[in-house]
Amino acid sequence: DVKVTQSSRYLVKRTGEKVFLECVQDMDHENMFWYRQDPGLGLRLIYFSYDVKMKEKGDIPEGYSVSREKKERFSLILESASTNQTSMYLCASSPSDSSYEQYFGPGTRLTVT
Amino acid sequence: AQSVTQLDSQVPVFEEAPVELRCNYSSSVSVYLFWYVQYPNQGLQLLLKYLSGSTLVKGINGFEAEFNKSQTSFHLRKPSVHISDTAEYFCAVTEGNSGYSTLTFGKGTMLLVSP
Structure with a gap:
């Protein structure tokens, strides 16, 4: 069975903090994706990666960056968290x-206060 | 560019009744279509997919969907729902023009099954 894990299920951070969301997959998949999910808006693609050290912007990359140093791991970084980044974040491979x-992983519900 | 419209944000239905969740897509090329389900506090799980071949696709948990190219639709159906089918359902499309083609998701339909 494919397994995608995310480092936290729930996370609370303060405005201005740097936030790291980690995602790991165990099926040697080439592609990995980060989405945010908001009520009434569905899933929106933030960034994706098709290979180690490669990344592509999705539909809403502003305020986010990503890192893929190893094939199995894809990190989403909020350089300076803001309240409008409060959301559910889903990783996929x-x-x-x-x-x-x-x-898909189980998701991380991030609250920025 | 591809897009997906899920026509209903919520569908209330009684247990053992049939249900149809509607999905229409827009694309200028051939597409591949998916339905995912999300149970409360969980990630998304694949229900079924259409890549090619028969336009009637059967998935898990008794769900099926029919690809209609002329109407650009991919509606999801189940003849008799259970309480446990209460979840959010997402339709998704990709044009599949590369090995890392991204999926475009609809905004979701919440299926509410009551006794």
């Missing part, structure tokens, strides 16, 4: 074959 199926 997928192989680079033609299945296009993404496997």
